[in-house]
Amino acid sequence: MAYADVREYTHLTDEEVEAIGRELDEIRAEVEASRGQADRDYVLRIIALQRRLAAAGRITLFASLFPPAWLLGTALLSSAKILENMEIGHNTMHGQWDWMNDPEVHSSSWEWDTTQPAEQWKHSHNYIHHQFTNVLGHDNDVGYGILRMSRDQKWTPYNLGQPVYNALLALFFEYGVALHDLDIEAIRKGEKDPKLLKRQLKQIGDKIGKQALKDYVVYPALTGPAFLSTLTANITSNLVRNVWAYMIIFCGHFPDGAVHFTEEELEDETRAEWYLRQMLGSANFEGGKFLHIMSGQLGYQIEHHLFPDLPSNRYAEISVKVKDICRRYGIPYTTGPLHKQYGQTLRTIMKLSLPNRRTKDNPAPPAPRTRRLRDDERPGRRHELGRWTNAAATS
Numbered sequence: 171m172a173y174a175d176v177r178e179y180t181h182l183t184d185e186e187v188e189a190i191g192r193e194l195d196e197i198r199a200e201v202e203a204s205r206g207q208a209d210r211d212y213v214l215r216i217i218a219l220q221r222r223l224a225a226a227g228r229i230t231l232f233a234s235l236f237p238p239a240w241l242l243g244t245a246l247l248s249s250a251k252i253l254e255n256m257e258i259g260h261n262t263m264h265g266q267w268d269w270m271n272d273p274e275v276h277s278s279s280w281e282w283d284t285t286q287p288a289e290q291w292k293h294s295h296n297y298i299h300h301q302f303t304n305v306l307g308h309d310n311d312v313g314y315g316i317l318r319m320s321r322d323q324k325w326t327p328y329n330l331g332q333p334v335y336n337a338l339l340a341l342f343f344e345y346g347v348a349l350h351d352l353d354i355e356a357i358r359k360g361e362k363d364p365k366l367l368k369r370q371l372k373q374i375g376d377k378i379g380k381q382a383l384k385d386y387v388v389y390p391a392l393t394g395p396a397f398l399s400t401l402t403a404n405i406t407s408n409l410v411r412n413v414w415a416y417m418i419i420f421c422g423h424f425p426d427g428a429v430h431f432t433e434e435e436l437e438d439e440t441r442a443e444w445y446l447r448q449m450l451g452s453a454n455f456e457g458g459k460f461l462h463i464m465s466g467q468l469g470y471q472i473e474h475h476l477f478p479d480l481p482s483n484r485y486a487e488i489s490v491k492v493k494d495i496c497r498r499y500g501i502p503y504t505t506g507p508l509h510k511q512y513g514q515t516l517r518t519i520m521k522l523s524l525p526n527r528r529t530k531d532n533p534a535p536p537a538p539r540t541r542r543l544r545d546d547e548r549p550g551r552r553h554e555l556g557r558w559t560n561a562a563a564t565s
Contacts, residue, residue, distance in 0.1 A: 176435060176446050180501055190499060191442025194476060197491050201480050205269055212483045213267055213275060216257055216463070224250035227407075228389060234399040244403040248410040249464075254283045255415055256466030257482065263292055265479045284344045284411075285381050287373045290351035300478050304423065304451035305431045311423065312430065314339065314346055315354045318522045320430045325525045332523035336516075343412035348374050414464075421455050421511040422471030424518055427504035428453045448475035449496070454489070454505035461508070462486070472503065 182190075227247030233239035259282030261267070267275045281288045294310060302308035306322055313319040316339055318329045339346050352370055356362040385408065390400040429450040439447070452475045462469045462485075470485035473492055480488070496503040521529055 176429075176431070176443060176450055179429070179450070180446065180499075182446075182499065182501075186499060187446060188440070188442045190495060190501075191440070191445050193495055194442075194445050194492075197488060198477055198480065201477070201484050201488065202269075205481060209481045209483060210267075210270055213258075213262075213270075213481070216253065217275070220250050220253040220258060223247075223253065231389075231400045231403050232393045232396060234393065234396045234403055240399055240403055243400075244406050244410075247403065247407040251283060251407055251411040252414050252464055255411060256418065256468070257463055259283070260466050260468075261482045263288055264296060266481050268479075283381070284347070285374070285378045286344070286348040286350065287377045290370060290373060291347070294351035296478070300475065302436070303448055303475055304429065305433060305436060305447075307433050308436070310350065310353065314350060316346070317519060319424055319518065321522065321526055322430060322432075323522075325522075329523050332519055336519050340413050340416040341409055343416040344408065345378075348378065417508075417512055418465045418468050420515045421508060422453055422468050422474075423451070425453045425504060425506070425511040425514040426518075427502055445476060446501070448472070449492070449501060449503075451475070452504070453511060454503075455508040455511045456505060457508060469508075472505075 223246050227243050227245075227250055230239050230243035230246060234243055259280060262275055262280040263277050263282070265277040268277055270276075273279055277292070282291075299309055299311045304312060306312060306320060313323070316335050317332055318325060352367065352374075353362060357367065385404040386401060389404060390397045393400040431447060431451065435443075435447065449472055452471045454472050455469045457465075457469055467482035467485045468474060470489050473485040473488045474482070476492065477485075477488065493503055495501070
């Protein structure tokens, strides 16, 4: 069920919650004070690696008529696309590297290799999702407007198709994300400003057109007689990237232990209470350094939600301190192997395709209001969430 008061849920006193907030503020201050050349070198190495992988993949696909070259080129290109989206694009647009004052690696200028325009993503992700994590009626990422992910969300016969919707969302995740900032529910209810909708659709259409031209026309054409085999390799690379990004993101928000909240939790929410909500509403997964790099360090989703604008390569060291805080104050720290976290997520998706009365759980209490809110109805944003401007609304 969704909770309206995280202090009551965790049995913490007001003093304990504020003490947790002070400790987390100290962690932030320590990392900010120690950012330097090692962090700069890290992100520049990752960018260089990603570009080499992309170039190697494109070059290899000139021989894509031969199956071994097709397989190798596709693998290299898939890896490059995953790195660009997860460890570079996502984190750069959070402002994690803005302190470097490098115009080429800055949240205001980075445009990633996917179909959602960066500005729309920064609005739907940096502002809405990270500020209102797992709050029903505020966080549009709870099911992406497609899936029922909480028992507190009203069931309709539409939800019977969740296994199919989920598979399609995984395969075409970049397009689901591209449409995310449109707010499909508001469009369906006639609450969307038609002028804003038109501007946003134009932005998305332009971005999709550029991506399709690059991956499905220009690069395949450059390989001449290997056009069709290169085209299939590019399509496969995008599908691989989509499924990987979908799985990583869902594993950070929907395994057992990731809590949902009602809008009452937002009333007079302090900074410390916001921290606590991020810890309870997120989930980690375990793995080695390679897995964490390829997932954009989102195996440390809890740490990312606490400090979304701190360098991703610092999350591992931050996690040690966050775990200690959780241990000392008796706060759940949700983590587990990647396959286990996704297995729990998939089970939830299948389970919630049915009405509550058809599951083994007790019926949920009356569902809280889950109408998605406009920006002017939401509280002001927190600055650490990364910069955003809804360019489509002001252009």
